[in-house]
Amino acid sequence: MAERSSWIPQGPREQDLLWFQPQHRSRHIYSSHEECDRPLLVRRADTFFWEWYMEYDHHLLTALAERWRPETHSFHLSIGETTITLQDVEVLMGLRVDGLPVTGSESYPSDIDGYVERMFGCRPRRYGKTAIRLACIREHLEDNREHSQNKIDLFILRLLEDPEACGCLSWGSAMLAYTYLALCNSASSGEHYMNMCGLLVQSWAWTRILKVRPRFRRGHVAPVDVPFAAQWTRPLSRTNITSHILVAYRDQLSIMTSSRFLWTPYADLMYSLPDDCHQDEHIWMLRTYLYYYYIMDGHYPNRVMRQFGCLQVVPDAPLNENETNRLHRLKRSSHVMNWQQVHNVYVHEWHTQAKRVVEGTPTAHPEAQPPYRIWYSNKTVRFVQDPSHEPATGGYHGHTDLIECPERRVEPPNVVGEQPSGEYRDNQYH
Incomplete structure (x- = not known):
């Protein structure tokens, strides 16, 4: 363990702003x-x-x-x-x-598999109860740039039902x-x-x-x-x-x-x-x-x-x-x-x-x-x-x-x- 040659105060001098x-x-x-x-x-x-x-x-x-x-x-x-x-x-x-x-509601469809198949034409790979892995959608779109296990929540996917509103x-x-x-x-x-x-x-x-x-x-x-x-x-x-x-x-x-x-x-x-x-x-x-x-x-x-x-x-x-x-x-x-x-x-x-x-x-x-x-x-x-x-x-x-x-x-x-x-x-x- 290295020794300290002196001590320099870190701050802050006044504590009211950086309370964390x-x-x-x-x-x-x-x-x-x-x-x-x-x-x-x-x-x-x-x-x-x-x-x-x-x-x-x-x-x-x-x-x-x-x-x-x-x-x-x-x-x-x-x-x-x-x-x-x-x-x-x-x-x-x-x-x-x-x-x-x-922002809005986190509601998601009851038939998740059927919903994703109707939206993207592919069967989803589930991640928990309310999310799916992005890989299945990327593969369906012939996008092979991402090989991670990233997931997306279904209430976000529901925003894509109306692309024009989503773009706003x-x-x-x-x-x-x-x-x-x-x-x-x-x-x-x-x-x-x-x-x-x-x-x-x-x-x-x-x-x-x-x-x-x-x-x-x-x-x-x-x-x-x-x-x-x-x-x-x-x-x-x-x-x-x-x-x-x-x-x-x-x-x-x-x-x-x-x-x-x-x-x-x-x-x-x-x-x-x-x-x-x-x-x-x-x-x-x-x-x-x-x-x-x-x-x-x-x-x-x-x-x-x-x-x-x-x-x-x-x-x-x-x-x-x-x-x-x-x-x-x-x-x-x-x-x-x-x-x-x-x-x-x-x-x-x-x-x-x-x-x-x-x-x-x-x-x-x-x-x-x-x-x-x-x-x-x-x-x-x-x-x-x-x-x-x-x-x-x-x-x-x-x-x-x-x-x-x-x-x-x-x-x-x-x-x-x-x-x-x-x-x-x-x-x-x-």
């Missing part, structure tokens, strides 16, 4: 006397979302989960709060975010709600898996965080007329960047400056993408709840105004601890539930969108007000792993020499917006 910290995985890692370098495993097999393949970096996804805050639905980085928004889902995945919420649903917000909940679960100490759309989270990270972004190999042309995330399925080079090393990712996220984070990566590319990637721009800054049947999570663009090219000010408080815990405890039960009725009061907010779009102050360069920087330095968790903890010999040793701690005091994080330096411009999107 005692149960957060970052607290366990920071206080552990053992090396915590085992990544979480992503269990969702969506690497073939399109016809191209994306390899998951479980170490990167784990490092992001360690920075995710269930209290605010945002990543707490050294530069301030960042998160995956409705904008990111629509631009990266091409899923519409406007429309009716994906807000599938992008449903994906984001599911991703938020999965990140919240993964942030808990003791979790070993991540049940989420890793393709969305990893594409978001590669698009915005320059120090972890792979480069495109020469001679390969980007796919055209596809959502933005499809570019990351091209042949990539990871030379001279961090890759598949959890402790290295922790370091990068701890000492990252705003010049290494792209606040507005889509600004010059938006209208070169398919219309599906920007058709709902008018609600990207909607402060609301996101729904996917039993899941209901808050979307807080007011906490990440720099991602929309606006000045960041001290944000309003999110949901309180009791309400957040209540929503996160909602689970599916053995009884058929109509979640639209359960969430009726909140669903009403989704239908009053115009009143809930956040307004900001546009700036030439994304930046944060000085009061925000002071506020954030007192509210955030600066480190996941104690930088004064010297690891065992061999392997990656981190950047503890870059962190000064006079009198055991850590300076506030750098959260001032800056433009990317020229050395990174050659890795922009072409």
Whole structure:
């Protein structure tokens, strides 16, 4: 067991915002006397979302989960709060975010086998009482890209009975709600898996965080007329960047400056993408709840105004601890539930969108007000792993020499917006 040469406070200095910290995985890692370098495993097999393949970096996804805050639905980085928004889902995945919420009754037909055979012309392979394996449908559609044992609930399949109505649903917000909940679960100490759309989270990270972004190999042309995330399925080079090393990712996220984070990566590319990637721009800054049947999570663009090219000010408080815990405890039960009725009061907010779009102050360069920087330095968790903890010999040793701690005091994080330096411009999107 390695010895600690000194002690650097992890934070937060003020406990009122990050009330989940005692149960957060970052607290366990920071206080552990053992090396915590085992990544979480992503269990969702969506690497073939399109016809191209994306390899998951479980170490990167784990490092992001360690920075995710269930209290605010945002990543707490050294530069301030960042998160995956409705904008990111629509631009990266091409899923519409406007429309009716994906919620309702979990009812399913009594004759499951006959129902699936009438819908898809194949006999289902059952998974429990109310779900079937996707493999039988994929085989019937002559789609051999997915060989996993993924399942789908029958109440979701029932939405396909009316394809036109199904296409009018807000599938992008449903994906984001599911991703938020999965990140919240993964942030808990003791979790070993991540049940989420890793393709969305990893594409978001590669698009915005320059120090972890792979480069495109020469001679390969980007796919055209596809959502933005499809570019990351091209042949990539990871030379001279961090890759598949959890402790290295922790370091990068701890000492990252705003010049290494792209606040507005889509600004010059938006209208070169398919219309599906920007058709709902008018609600990207909607402060609301996101729904996917039993899941209901808050979307807080007011906490990440720099991602929309606006000045960041001290944000309003999110949901309180009791309400957040209540929503996160909602689970599916053995009884058929109509979640639209359960969430009726909140669903009403989704239908009053115009009143809930956040307004900001546009700036030439994304930046944060000085009061925000002071506020954030007192509210955030600066480190996941104690930088004064010297690891065992061999392997990656981190950047503890870059962190000064006079009198055991850590300076506030750098959260001032800056433009990317020229050395990174050659890795922009072409």
